Amino acid sequence: MPDAAEVGLIQRCQQGNEDAFRQLVEKYQRRTYWIAYNMLNNYETAREISQEAFIRVYRNIGRFDVKKNFYTWLYQIVVNLCIDRMRKLSHGKTVDLDGVGGLADPHRGPSEAGEKSELRRRVHLALLRLPPKYKAVLTLRDIQGFSCEEISEIVECTNATVRWRLHRARKLFKAIWDGKGVEIGDETDAGESN
Amino acid sequence: MGCDDMKDLLPLVAGGEARDDERQAVKDHVSHCAPCSRELDLFREARANLALLREGEVPAGTWKSIWSNVRADLFPPRISRSLFFFDLGLRYAAVLMVGLAVGVGSYVVTRPARVLPPSGGGAADPATFVSFQGQPAPIQPVTSAPVPLRAEVNQRPKFYAPRVKPDGSCYLPRVEAIPTGGERDY
Numbered sequence: 021m022p023d024a025a026e027v028g029l030i031q032r033c034q035q036g037n038e039d040a041f042r043q044l045v046e047k048y049q050r051r052t053y054w055i056a057y058n059m060l061n062n063y064e065t066a067r068e069i070s071q072e073a074f075i076r077v078y079r080n081i082g083r084f085d086v087k088k089n090f091y092t093w094l095y096q097i098v099v100n101l102c103i104d105r106m107r108k109l110s111h112g113k114t115v116d117l118d119g120v121g122g123l124a125d126p127h128r129g130p131s132e133a134g135e136k137s138e139l140r141r142r143v144h145l146a147l148l149r150l151p152p153k154y155k156a157v158l159t160l161r162d163i164q165g166f167s168c169e170e171i172s173e174i175v176e177c178t179n180a181t182v183r184w185r186l187h188r189a190r191k192l193f194k195a196i197w198d199g200k201g202v203e204i205g206d207e208t209d210a211g212e213s214n
Numbered sequence: 215m216g217c218d219d220m221k222d223l224l225p226l227v228a229g230g231e232a233r234d235d236e237r238q239a240v241k242d243h244v245s246h247c248a249p250c251s252r253e254l255d256l257f258r259e260a261r262a263n264l265a266l267l268r269e270g271e272v273p274a275g276t277w278k279s280i281w282s283n284v285r286a287d288l289f290p291p292r293i294s295r296s297l298f299f300f301d302l303g304l305r306y307a308a309v310l311m312v313g314l315a316v317g318v319g320s321y322v323v324t325r326p327a328r329v330l331p332p333s334g335g336g337a338a339d340p341a342t343f344v345s346f347q348g349q350p351a352p353i354q355p356v357t358s359a360p361v362p363l364r365a366e367v368n369q370r371p372k373f374y375a376p377r378v379k380p381d382g383s384c385y386l387p388r389v390e391a392i393p394t395g396g397e398r399d400y
Contacts, residue, residue, distance in 0.1 A: 038289050042281060049280050050269070058267050067276055074284045136266070143263045161229060162264040168231055183231050190225035194260050 027086045034082050045074050048091060051164065052098050058159045059102040059152075061144050069105065073098045092173040099160070099174055103152040146196045154189035161186055217243075220250050228257035 022030075032040035052073055057066035076097055084093060147155060156175055160166045166174070172182045220243050226232040227240045244251040293301075 038285070041288075042285070045281050045284060046277075049277060053272070053276070053280070054267075054269055063273050063276070067280060070280050071283050071287075074280070075287050078284075078288050139263060140266050140270070143267060147264070147267075158264065162261050163267050165265075165268070183226060186229055186231060187222065187225045190229065190257060190260065193264075194225075194257060197260055197263075198256075 022086070022089055026090060030081065030084065030086050030090060033078065034084070041078055044077075044090075048094055049074075051091075052094065055095060055098050055159060055164060056102055058147065058163050059099070059155055060105060061148055065105065069098060069101045072101055089170075089173070092170060095160070095166075096174045096176065099156050103156065106152045106155075142197075146193055149196050150189060150192055154185055154192060157182060157185040158189040158193065162190075217247060217250055220244075220247070221253070224250065224254050225257050228254060228261055 026044075029040045029044055033044060049070060052070045053066050056069040056073075057063065060066055060069070073094060077094055084090070147158065150158065153175075157171055160171045160174060161168070168179050168182050168186075172179050175182070177185075220240060223232060223236050223240050227237055232240070240250075240254070244254055
């Protein structure tokens with residue numbers, strides 16, 4: 021359940037209060053931005069997605085039920101925008117990783133930018149190779165720390181489906197990280213319940 | 215439970231999504247299975263690596279630009295009523311001026327050629343007119359020298375004016391003056 025202060029802010033936004041909406045934007049823009057960035061790995065695109073998400077939120081805030089969590093609705097919009105953008109960029113192709121070299125190369129020395137930034141870069145590259153649905157749950161759970169219940173609200177599926185996708189996403193991510201050839205194939209998995 | 219069954223549970227145990235009984239089963243198995251224990255550690259390590267991406271550095275001005283762009287889209291600045299009508303008037307005036315310019319330009323390009331008066335004096339022979347049937351039409355005596363036409367550039371052909379007799383009648387063009395070539399022997 022949302023707190024009373026946030027409910028008040030949302031109600032003022034529903035009446036067209038610009039200052040109330042600015043406070044909402046400032047409260048959620050960081051997380052919104054980083055979810056978009058983790059999914060798309062581009063600063064400019066992440067900024068555009070964040071802006072578009074807030075614009076859509078304001079335009080539809082009149083229909084929002086204040087008893088529900090605002091952030092799950094916001095992040096749902098962000099994730100859907102990111103998935104749409106990824107599909108536009110890739111034209112629906114999934115990545116066939118057979119024969120792709122491993123990213124966790126033990127013989128690679130540290131880059132000049134530092135081991136941590138090199139590690140982040142490699143993690144990003146591995147994440148980029150996942151299909152959008154798996155990338156979304158992995159981003160929300162392992163990067164942003166949402167619970168399975170919150171993720172199920174954001175991606176609009178059951179708890180069991182979220183578990184299945186997390187299981188599949190982590191196995192794929194690990195296989196990519198270890199440099200094993202993996203055929204991801206279709207995004208629709210037999211193990212999903214929805 | 216064997217290693218194959220464990221392999222499906224290890225990712226969920228590493229992430230904390232496993233049920234209590236599943237977690238206990240994995241814990242019991244990895245206590246005596248080194249490969250599965252190693253596999254579980256690798257899943258935990260991958261999860262820790264992913265957590266590095268939670269936040270980082272952003273380009274300068276990102277947070278300000280998000281709000282300013284959202285604000286510009288949702289709350290555009292309002293202009294006063296007088297400014298609105300002034301702007302509207304300017305737009306109509308601009309359209310009118312463009313239309314006038316197009317109209318004047320079209321007129322200048324398409325207007326017919328004018329006949330300009332001659333630049334100097336000089337007597338010129340009057341022209342004679344031959345009727346349609348070939349009979350010389352009666353003409354009025356010329357009292358003053360006719361004004362030869364000065365054609366505009368690429369407008370009119372030149373005429374060769376015949377000489378005038380003292381009594382006012384005119385000769386047809388002299389034979390010598392007629393260009394040669396093209397005559398036939400009938």
